[in-house]
Amino acid sequence: MKFQPPRGTRDTMPEDMIRLQYVLDTARKFFELYGFEPLDTPAFEDWKLLAAKLGGGEEIKKEIYYFKDKSSRELGLRFDLTVPLSRVVASTQLPKPFRRYAIGKVWRYDNPGASRWREFWQADADIVGSSSSEADAEVISVACAILKALGFDDFIVRINNRKITESFVRSLGIKNCVDVFRSIDKLGKIGEAGVKKELKSKKIPSEQMEKILDFVKIADINKIENLDGAGELKDIISSLGGYAENIKVDMSLVRGLEYYTGTVFEISVPSGRLSLSVAGGGRYDNLVQALGGSPAPATGISLGVERIVEVLKESGTLQLPRTPSKVYIASIGDVKKDVAETAKKMREAGVACEFDVMSRDLRKQLEYANAKSIPYVIVIGEKEIKSRKVRLRNMKSGVEKEIELDGLEGLMQLSNYKE
């Protein structure tokens, strides 16, 4: 009887977890630099709240982990961090604007596949209470700053205002705008021919079809100035001045249809020959009210943490330690007390270390330190205790050096210690 993680989920082993934590820590650092406040909400919610995003339908049950508690309350694991935020805003008096960030897991009952998991992390920043384009620019900026800090210089922010595409489609006399959006949204996946085929089956006349496909290729905001929403889009782009070369206007970007009301954006990074979407978001001005609150405009961005971690792992740009310990204190003979004392001093000096708790011989201790990729080893025996000198071994280079035992912690404290 051996157990595995449930289907669609996985364990994150230490080496990967160190990378994941680095990304989460970076996100948090920048969220806070931009004045966003942390908010935590439960892992599960009233299923009706989760359904509200889709207009209250039962169909949400197919996409989430739905269950009843022992009092027959109908619950579901949250599928994003936006709906819980909107619930909190709808039911609480908070000074506005509310800049909030949230970092946590969400769950979706998708078909698991390569890089598709039923449990995954999100890191979100949202501003509730402001309808201004400066708020959109702030949430986009913070995501850009995070990606830059993680070493991505060539990310692309695609941005649109759904109102623009909508008013153009409507101007062609087409009423089922949402149907058209659903097909346009697939442009990157199924290509122009695929979209045409879909639009045809949706009874869009070919003349209009061509016009739509031409329109969504427009990448110059100045060519659509007269359309509803273009002013907002222009304002955001101008507020994002610092990232001018990363911004790309994209009239084909419409994103998930559930709650976005205007501005939408998506950030992608190159990964080999592909371009991977690592963040996305937009403006959702009606959600708080739909959940029973006073009307509150809102905008936000969500980072796809696992995607970012994956690209960083593949590119190998991020060099992180494989284990927290910087020093392994190996021992020969019965020097437990001295080892414990040395460890205590190191830890108090902020140097992560560990020592043998298996009463192993020196060779096995060194094998362990090596298997763990602990960068440095010192060896303490009775001789070393007497002489107050120990050997310090750099496990990567193999270089050994004799140094004073007293004050060792100060030496190892140096982040740039080189032998």
Add this chain to the structure above:
Amino acid sequence: MKFQPPRGTRDTMPEDMIRLQYVLDTARKFFELYGFEPLDTPAFEDWKLLAAKLGGGEEIKKEIYYFKDKSSRELGLRFDLTVPLSRVVASTQLPKPFRRYAIGKVWRYDNPGASRWREFWQADADIVGSSSSEADAEVISVACAILKALGFDDFIVRINNRKITESFVRSLGIKNCVDVFRSIDKLGKIGEAGVKKELKSKKIPSEQMEKILDFVKIADINKIENLDGAGELKDIISSLGGYAENIKVDMSLVRGLEYYTGTVFEISVPSGRLSLSVAGGGRYDNLVQALGGSPAPATGISLGVERIVEVLKESGTLQLPRTPSKVYIASIGDVKKDVAETAKKMREAGVACEFDVMSRDLRKQLEYANAKSIPYVIVIGEKEIKSRKVRLRNMKSGVEKEIELDGLEGLMQLSNYKE
């Protein structure tokens, strides 16, 4: 239609979340200083795994959030971090000892009450693969170091080895040891009279009863030297030398009966007139094998994060900022570009700041900064842009000072900036 968090759960609003994060960050820092590696596992597990802790019984379903996924897999939200760790060790080849930490939420279907939540945080450190008392001492030490760093100096570590109490009870000719343990475990709650009543109903003769009650009062390890397990206990206490005044031998401590096999410990802190348990753990040498793995001795400690946060909040010893922003950049007139530039410089210098995104007048902006408890405000208008001088206001003291706009970020960087 307003939604609340599901029964037994709650939202953690920014001010409380900042405190909670501080505790989690402190725990993580010390876990890593002690060489523990991070491991993350899914929120839910195969329910049979969760049940294994109790010997595989259906009764676990009453205590957990149990549900089926859409393929009728029987799952449950994890109720601790120890069982998932043991699953990982049972099914993976890992260098031993495995020092792992985990920080995450767990869920129990308890009756909610004052300070009892169905969703709560745990922060755990465990060492798998070592049966030595040094491993027990390491997990106790790291918890002590965390509590000390959080400002608790007067915590008490109660410690026992269940084998000692067990061998004494057996030496009296009593066979239903577990029944006796269940009663002894309640000594703190129901008192000596209560325990006596229970033991009587369990048919323990009064002579033996008196002997048991005398025995569990022994607080001197030297008085029980000849009993099984006493040597181990002595070794741990001697390894914990640095915390000698915090350690208390307690023969009445037996803790939850599920998986502990020997050493058990509990750490409590004074809170008003009460003493609150904030951490606990012990040795569980059989769990990995029970889950299908090769035998692997293990020991660990779990911090009750919410309890710690609560005590810190009540005592008021921990002074943390109420919001991440250190500076609010208020503006008069159309100086958006300059405000954005100032914010950019500050953020790049590591100074958290925010600015108006609501086009509010100065009074409203200051009201907002005040409501958020942002410590400093600077005011930028056209005059300030020309003169390159701004007013910097300490929101607490009310003191205002004129300073140079250029280089402001360097000044605000100082963690000890005083006007």
